[in-house]
Amino acid sequence: AQDFGDWNTDYGGYHLGEDWNGEGGGDTDFGDAVYAVSNGEVVYADDAGKGWGNVIIINHRLPDGSEVQSMYAHLRYDSMLVSTGDTVKRGEKIAEIGKGYQDAEYWAHLHFEIRFPDCEYWNKPGPGYSLDTIGWTDPSDFIDTHRELPSYFYEIGEKVTDYYLEVSYGSLYVNVEVYRDQDGSWFTLPQSTAWYSTKDSDVFIKHAIDVCDSSVDFKKHDYADESGKGIITFVSPSDIWGRGAFIAKNRGPDGTYDTDDDTNVDAIYVPEPRFRDKDKVIRGLAHEFAHALGKILVTSVSGSSKDCWWFLPDLYLRGNVDKHWDLMGALRSQYDIEHVHLSSYSKEWLGWLKYKDTRKGETYTITSLTSMKYGDEILRYTYRKPWWEAAPHFYIMELRTNSEDYSDWDIETLHQHALAFYQVDLKVDFPGCRPDTIDLSRVLTTAPDSFSDPDIGVTFKLNSISEQRAEVSIEKYKASKLKGASITTSADILSLIMPTLPHEIVMPIHLPDIDLHAYSEEGKHVGLNYETGEYEVEILGAVASGDLFNGREWIFVPEDINVRFVVDAKDNKEFFDAFPKAWEISDGIENFDLSLVYYDSDGNRWESAPITEQINPGETIWHIPVITENLDGTYTVEISPITWEHIFEDPRRQTVLKISTDDKYFQFIAPDKEFLVKHDPNMNVLKRAIIIHYKDWEIKVFAIAINTKLDFCVAIAWDGQTRTRYFLIDKVGIEE
Known part of the structure; x- marks a missing residue:
């Protein structure tokens, strides 16, 4: 495929149009529909012979009265649905993609041109290539700069307002204003889409501010203002960098983006294709706006960051929470769902809910996330180990339902009712500034059921569950003759690279993380299977935390099974291989604590002091557990690496x-x-x-x-x- 202006040696000229191919290449787009790019009159519809095949040319009148023509060539034989003199509407099917003359010349593709009246081939097919491009222009750039602003942008604004009214329990009204050029069309930037795609996004944002500065009162959307309750979003007709929506954060004391009224703003970028779905999906815009809410609702109130972070964080950088549980969760695919709330973790961050601590020996009633009210309490169970010092770790208990009886915006979760346990590992006990990690640890959907964590000695019993309420009892964990290892990582690599990690590489690669495994002498395995990507429990009687991202992991097995516990940094190696620039930020060394826990025949719990170790990317460290019964009936438990x-x-x-x-x-x-x-x-x-x-x-x-x-x-x-x-x-x- 050739772009406009590409030189072709065989034809001795510059390409006068764009060749549009299907994503699969080859003939995968043969027979695909061709639509009129805008309203107009057909001035040519005929077989233009060899080199062209079927060709359609449509004349269009612009708002200022000038004219342009669009040309569609190499159309499928016998597929043309219009004739010369016909009037067509924008989006009307006019033909199908073909392969040139009698569908026998080229791989299937559409040759598409935009011409001005000074084109010497006005109203008729031209040469396709020429030493002179006068009379022709880049089709994509021309369309991008002359499209009318779609009316559905106002519908998108209304959806964003409705979403946040519900998610915030009525505490946040998002006033969305849509700005456009004076003639009602898109603002026009000084450079082409192709030019901006080779530049840093800061260049685009600065140019965007310049061209609309006279039309937009940026002071209304300024964090520096005492009220500080706004954010600017720029939408482009195409995805300039191919990485979707993102938030461009103001940096430095004077700000990155300056306006005529000396206002410094943070800006969201969203490509219009994110909205083109028939449902006008707002997830990309709502997600990026949620980032800004961390600064608007938290930082502007307290004057300081929370958890080392100014903006509400992406949970896919902090754990395994995905798109069905939080607007900030990992997508693993395109922006295909939008009807999902922020989780209780994110809502507490923004101040809409607050935590209430629970304890063993009590029974609690949990209200579903969509039935709660502003300021309600989220139940959490906090636990500590002596060497964690000031950093508590905790489980959040959250009831979710996808019932439309209780919500308009949380109906794409996966269950009619489900009790989710999020494991939050705070990192403030480690040197420096570390972000929390949050993982979806367990989901219970039926009662009675239970979830146990032998590492901290607790069992959560689900007594009853409905779409609005769940009843949970918290009890001491009971077991005998069970041994297990527990690992806690300092997340050194993650904390260093997170602020500089390029948006476009986050999803395709393994982010830095270390994993805990157990192997029996017979080769049975508990842990993540790197070949299948599944977490497997092959040892009979074993229980495990599952694969958690930079969080606390544990594996327990019956006492009579001889196992070795293994710490593996495979993901760290894959991360540095995929993102070698990370070596400029981190030395690749991860620190972790590993301890051994043992439940004796009477159910008493014994735990070793932790060993602190370092692991390099790709390294595997094997450990031997040792349990010794003392003369007084107590136990000494130890775990040590094989040297x-x-x-x-x-x-x-x-x-x-x-x-x-x-x-x-x-x-x-x-x-x-x-x-x-x-x-x-x-x-x-x-x-x-x-x-x-x-x-x-x-x-x-x-x-x-x-x-x-x-x-x-x-x-x-x-x-x-x-x-x-x-x-x-x-x-x-x-x-x-």
């Missing part, structure tokens, strides 16, 4: 052998498989050699390393499942 004293590598064969002689563990890594860590009590550790002769269901290994400095190692391994054989020869050992 690899010796690592042998064979770069040619891409094999690695790690050995821990202290604990008699080893791990063999092949180019296509990372075998589980093995405990070999028969490992022979001699003065001048280490000998391994081991066999189980997964692998058979024979290895010998000789010399006191371990200058040489040879190993052979057989995959017990595939019978594949691997070799390792390391002539110069790496001793650690």
Whole structure:
């Protein structure tokens, strides 16, 4: 496909139109409808012969009385629905996309031109290419700058007003004003769409302010004003940067965007295609406006940021909350739904609701989010561990319903009624300024049911549930002979990169996060399966938190199952591989605390002191849990990492052998498989050699390393499942 003005060596000229292709390329758009770009009269509709095929030309009269023509070429044979002299309306189907003369010349596409009266081929097909483009113009740019402002923008404003009236429980009225040029059309910027697409969005915003400064009273929408209750939104006819809507935040003491009346504003950008759906979906605009509400309703009142943040945050940067639970949640697709409230977490942030703490041994009634009133209380259960110091972590209990009997704007949630548990991990106990993380931990939809967290020793029992009310009892968790590991991350990488992370790369990539896993000696796994993307629990009797984003994770298994707990930074490696500029901001090291919890046969809970470790991107750290019964009937519980004293590598064969002689563990890594860590009590550790002769269901290994400095190692391994054989020869050992 060629753009307007592209040079074509074969034809010896510049392209006089635009070639429009289907997204699938090739002939995927063959037979697709072609519509009139505006009202007008057909002045040509005929077969123009080889090179063109069927062609239609329509004459249009602009508001100022001048004329232009639109030309549609390579139309499908026998598909033309209009004739010369016909009058057509904007959006009327006139033909179908073809492949040139008799549908046999090109891949299917539409050749589209816009011409002025000084075009020497007025009223007839032209050459398609020329050394001189006088009389022709860029079709997309011309359409963008001459389209009338759609009346449905006013409908969009009304929807935004209605949405926030309901979501805020009547406390917020959003007054939406629509501005347009003096002739009622779009404001025209000095440069083309293509030009702005190569520039930073700041350039576009500044130019947009300049061209509409005389028409817009920016003082009415100024955060610097004492009332400080406004935001400016700019809409463009096409998505200039291909990354959808975003908020452009004013930066610096003097502001980034200056207006004639010395007003500094924050600006929202929304491409019009976000609204073109028949339902005029407002999610993009409402989402970006919610960001600004954090500054309008919180910062302008208190004069300071909340949780290190000026704006209401994107929850997809803070956890796993998706589009069905919060307007600020992850989309995972386009802006396809809009009827969803802000969650209780976001509403508390904005001051519409407030928290009420709960405790064990009590029963509580929870009102559904849509049945609450301004200032009502959200129930939360707060918990602490000694080393968390001042930072409480808590669960939010939130009742949701998609019933239209109680809401116009929360009907695209997933359940008729559901009790959601959000896990919020505060980070203020870590050095520096850290954002909270929030994850949707559990959802209960029927009663009776329960959700337990053995790491903090609590059970939530759902006694009853309806669309308006739920009854929950909070009790002490009861278990016996259960052991588990709990991990809390400091979210160092996330806190550093979040303010600078480009909007367009957020959704396609794995954001930095570390995961907790458990493996039994038989190879059974609890944790995120990186191949399927699903969280799996293969160990019988195991319970787990699931995969939470930078939040507290835990895995518990029966005492009699021998497991190793593994911390994995695979997502961190994928993040830095996808966004290498992050190395300029972060060293890639993540800090975490890991502790071991044990419930004895009498149900008493014992917990180790945490170990604090660092992990690099892509690194995997294996840990051994140890539970010792003391003479007085108490227990000592410990968890410690496996320390690899010796690592042998064979770069040619891409094999690695790690050995821990202290604990008699080893791990063999092949180019296509990372075998589980093995405990070999028969490992022979001699003065001048280490000998391994081991066999189980997964692998058979024979290895010998000789010399006191371990200058040489040879190993052979057989995959017990595939019978594949691997070799390792390391002539110069790496001793650690």
